[in-house]
Amino acid sequence: MSVKETNDPKIIAFCCNWCTYTGADLAGLNRSHYPENVHIVRVPCSGRVNPQFILRAFRNGCDGVMVCGCHPGDCHYSTGNYFTRRRFTLMKRLLEYNGIDPGRFHARWISGSEAGKFRDTAEEVTAMVRKLGPNTRYREYARREMSADE
Amino acid sequence: MNDNLAKMREAAKRALESGDVGYVIGWGATKFPDKTSPLFMRKPEDAERLVWNEYAIPGIAKYLLDDLYPDKPIGVFVRGCDSRAINRMMKDNRIKRENLRLLGIPCDGKDDERCTICRNRNPLVYDELLWDEAPTPEPKDRYFRANAVEAMSADGRYAYWSEVFDQCIRCYACRNICPACNCKECYVDMTATGFQGKQHSRSDNLIFGVTRAFHVGDRCIECGECERVCPMGLPIMGQTQKILKDINELVGDYESGVDAESENYLGVFDLDDKDEFM
Ligand code: SF4
Ligand code: SF4
Numbered sequence: 001m002s003v004k005e006t007n008d009p010k011i012i013a014f015c016c017n018w019c020t021y022t023g024a025d026l027a028g029l030n031r032s033h034y035p036e037n038v039h040i041v042r043v044p045c046s047g048r049v050n051p052q053f054i055l056r057a058f059r060n061g062c063d064g065v066m067v068c069g070c071h072p073g074d075c076h077y078s079t080g081n082y083f084t085r086r087r088f089t090l091m092k093r094l095l096e097y098n099g100i101d102p103g104r105f106h107a108r109w110i111s112g113s114e115a116g117k118f119r120d121t122a123e124e125v126t127a128m129v130r131k132l133g134p135n136t137r138y139r140e141y142a143r144r145e146m147s148a149d150e
Numbered sequence: 151m152n153d154n155l156a157k158m159r160e161a162a163k164r165a166l167e168s169g170d171v172g173y174v175i176g177w178g179a180t181k182f183p184d185k186t187s188p189l190f191m192r193k194p195e196d197a198e199r200l201v202w203n204e205y206a207i208p209g210i211a212k213y214l215l216d217d218l219y220p221d222k223p224i225g226v227f228v229r230g231c232d233s234r235a236i237n238r239m240m241k242d243n244r245i246k247r248e249n250l251r252l253l254g255i256p257c258d259g260k261d262d263e264r265c266t267i268c269r270n271r272n273p274l275v276y277d278e279l280l281w282d283e284a285p286t287p288e289p290k291d292r293y294f295r296a297n298a299v300e301a302m303s304a305d306g307r308y309a310y311w312s313e314v315f316d317q318c319i320r321c322y323a324c325r326n327i328c329p330a331c332n333c334k335e336c337y338v339d340m341t342a343t344g345f346q347g348k349q350h351s352r353s354d355n356l357i358f359g360v361t362r363a364f365h366v367g368d369r370c371i372e373c374g375e376c377e378r379v380c381p382m383g384l385p386i387m388g389q390t391q392k393i394l395k396d397i398n399e400l401v402g403d404y405e406s407g408v409d410a411e412s413e414n415y416l417g418v419f420d421l422d423d424k425d426e427f428m
Contacts, residue, residue, distance in 0.1 A: 051361075051364055052337070052345050052357075052361055055345070055357045055360060055361060056344065056345050056357075059346075059353050059354075059357060072421075072425065079419065082419035082420075082421070082423065083416070083419055085419070085423055085425060085427065086415065086416055086419055086423055087416055088427070089396075089400065089423075089424065089426055089427075090364075090367070090368075090393055090396055090397070090416070091364065092426070093392070093396050094360060094363070094364060094367075094389070094392060094393060094396075095360075096304070097296075097299065097300065097307060097392045098307060098308065098311050098356070098360055098389075099304050099305060099306075099307040099308025099309070099310075099311065100308075101304065107426075107427040108427055109427055137308055137356075138353045138356055138357060139353055140347075140351065140353045140354070
């Protein structure tokens with residue numbers, strides 16, 4: 001994945017197919033506008049998200065990462081998001097411990113009907129990451145320079 | 151000490167003479183007086199080469215993964231930390247109890263930093279105990295590395311870990327020795343997946359450090375082997391200690407490897423887990 005050099009933040013949102021992705025879809029149907037900085041990656045369940053995805057996103061040039069899934073109790077696969085909750089509670093603390101600003105990583109519960117919440121979250125996260133500026137930590141410089149030449 | 155060594159040689163010899171075990175794993179001398187190396191005894195007379203002193207520090211349990219389908223059970227001397235490593239690998243379904251003959255040797259603590267945080271000197275799983283158990287002295291600060299790093303600012307922590315992992319040569323010795331790091335295949339060898347490259351760069355080294363810690367974090371038995379084997383002497387337990395500290399904060403007393411039944415923290419969930427997401 002190559003990333004274009006801009007000053008505008010690039011945010012990856014890992015969205016669960018059954019809730020948040022549907023919520024984002026609904027936001028589109030409602031013609032509500034959310035920042036184009038947020039790039040959605042659809043995953044079958046928020047439990048599918050490997051903490052390494054987040055590290056890889058930072059490595060390849062993202063400034064912020066979101067992991068979104070169904071509210072606890074609403075998981076399409078019954079229990080997936082409970083594992084997500086444990087995993088990312090630890091991961092969030094570990095990233096903070098390693099000096100990544102807590103504003104760069106967010107985990108949210110957004111259901112299929114919460115189009116407004118999706119839009120608000122996208123706006124809030126974009127504003128926060130924009131204030132923090134481009135991320136340099138964990139970033140793979142060699143690869144980034146190569147893609148800027150293209 | 152010599153008494154105990156005689157008992158160990160005797161036990162190894164007995165086991166090998168009876169033919170119950172294929173071989174016995176213990177500690178042998180090296181050409182350095184203050185180092186020992188793992189010793190594999192196949193014949194009864196090999197037992198004479200066994201050593202047991204304050205330098206018998208290396209963990210020997212991980213070698214069990216090199217012989218998963220032995221013809222005869224494997225004899226292993228187990229201190230507290232080795233027994234926890236064996237519990238960990240049994241729980242992870244990598245080794246089977248019936249393939250092991252565990253000779254329990256309550257440890258007297260070694261001249262090593264990691265032994266100051268030891269919580270179990272006495273083996274937690276064994277077939278026979280060679281001498282009497284003694285109580286483990288009160289361990290020192292369990293999260294000594296993590297506490298020191300946590301006291302820094304966010305930028306300071308990033309600078310600290312950058313400095314540490316800039317020195318990492320990515321030899322993966324820490325992965326190879328760790329009893330919790332027991333997968334058949336490791337993501338670090340699969341460079342085509344794109345998680346991490348082969349080059350020596352700050353980002354890849356840092357990502358390796360965090361990922362290694364996260365992969366073992368909740369299953370870490372706090373044996374300190376990773377730091378012992380690191381050729382660059384990096385304080386990498388600082389990462390795993392942080393994860394264990396958080397787990398202990400979130401769910402109360404949690405320790406890995408104390409038995410072969412209890413689930414590891416990330417392998418299960420609780421409906422009432424703390425919800426910090428919005
Ligand atoms: S202390 Fe190090 S070697 Fe021992 S279990 Fe934990 S991570 Fe693995
Ligand atoms: S043992 Fe040390 S140098 Fe080798 S990969 Fe691990 S941290 Fe890096």
